[in-house]
Amino acid sequence: xxxxLMLDATALALLGHDVxxxxxxxxxxxxxxDGWTVADLLHHMNERHEAIARTAxxxxxxxxxxxxxxxxxxxxxxAVLERSGGLVNLPRRGPTATELVLGFHAVDMLVHRWDLARxxxxxxxxxxxxxxxxxxxxxxxxxPGSPLSGPGGVYRPPLTVDPARPPIDNIAALLGRDPNxxxxx
Numbered sequence: 001x002x003x004x005l006m007l008d009a010t011a012l013a014l015l016g017h018d019v020x021x022x023x024x025x026x027x028x029x030x031x032x033x034d035g036w037t038v039a040d041l042l043h044h045m046n047e048r049h050e051a052i053a054r055t056a057x058x059x060x061x062x063x064x065x066x067x068x069x070x071x072x073x074x075x076x077x078x079a080v081l082e083r084s085g086g087l088v089n090l091p092r093r094g095p096t097a098t099e100l101v102l103g104f105h106a107v108d109m110l111v112h113r114w115d116l117a118r119x120x121x122x123x124x125x126x127x128x129x130x131x132x133x134x135x136x137x138x139x140x141x142x143x144p145g146s147p148l149s150g151p152g153g154v155y156r157p158p159l160t161v162d163p164a165r166p167p168i169d170n171i172a173a174l175l176g177r178d179p180n181x182x183x184x185x
Contacts, residue, residue, distance in 0.1 A: 004102035005082055005135050009066045011109035012074045014126070017117055031119040032172075032181040037110045038119050042066035043110055049074055049077035052101075056080045081105070093147075103134065103137045104148060110134050114172045119179055131167035138174040149176075 021043065027039040036044070046062050046069045053060065053076035060076060062069040081088060081102055087095045110126060117124035126134075142149045142158045149155045154174025163170075169179040 004099055004106065005078075008081065008102045008106040008109065009078055009132075010130060011106045012078060015113040017107050018113060019121075021066055021117070022067055022120070026089050026120055027035075029119045030183050031115045032177050033115055038110050038116065039066060041112060041115055041119075042070060045109075046070060046073045049073035052077045052088065053080050053090070055089050056083070058167070065159060096151070101166060104141050107134050107138045107141055107175070110168065111138075111177065113177050114168055114177070119183060121183065126165070126168045129169070131171065133166050134171055135174075138171045142174045142176075 003042055010077060021044075022038060027037065029038050030036070031038060031041050033041055033044075043066050046066055050060060050062055050073045053073065057076055057080060062073060069142060078167055081098060084098045088098050088101045089102065090096045112132065113126075114124045140146070149157065158176060159173040159178065161170045161173055162179075165173075165179055173179050
């Protein structure tokens with residue numbers, strides 16, 4: 001579990017840095033997540049992090065600016081995953097292997113960082129040591145029969161992977177994001 005925990009922690013650290021730098025004017029900007037603004041994306045991540053954290057910790061009030069809550073909710077989520085042992089009792093899914101949760105959470109955080117970068121028109125540079133691990137995880141998370149994709153899943157159908165694209169764009173495509181998305185499309 002150590003490698004996946006480090007991948008997830010690194011993905012959260014990269015995303016947390018970007019979240020802290022979001023300008024006020026960008027909070028209403030659209031993201032690649034259909035119908036979501038930057039603020040909506042942050043609220044979503046904070047809510048999901050806090051849902052995991054509440055499985056083992058007392059609730060935390062997360063009202064106010066979602067940028068301010070991100071670091072706290074992400075740290076609480078990571079602490080619960082780190083201490084969970086082999087199973088995490090996920091809301092809506094029940095007991096789930098911690099390794100599985102870390103794998104899909106790390107990929108989600110890298111793709112939400114990509115979402116944010118696209119919305120802000122910045123480069124979501126991701127170290128190759130992370131994408132080398134995250135790309136096969138994204139393939140597994142979106143493979144036919146995965147509970148994460150298909151009817152009732154959390155991902156849209158995967159789009160075509162193109163080896164000519166940066167790996168993070170292919171990871172986003174596997175989760176159903178258009179690698180060519182921009183705020184003007």
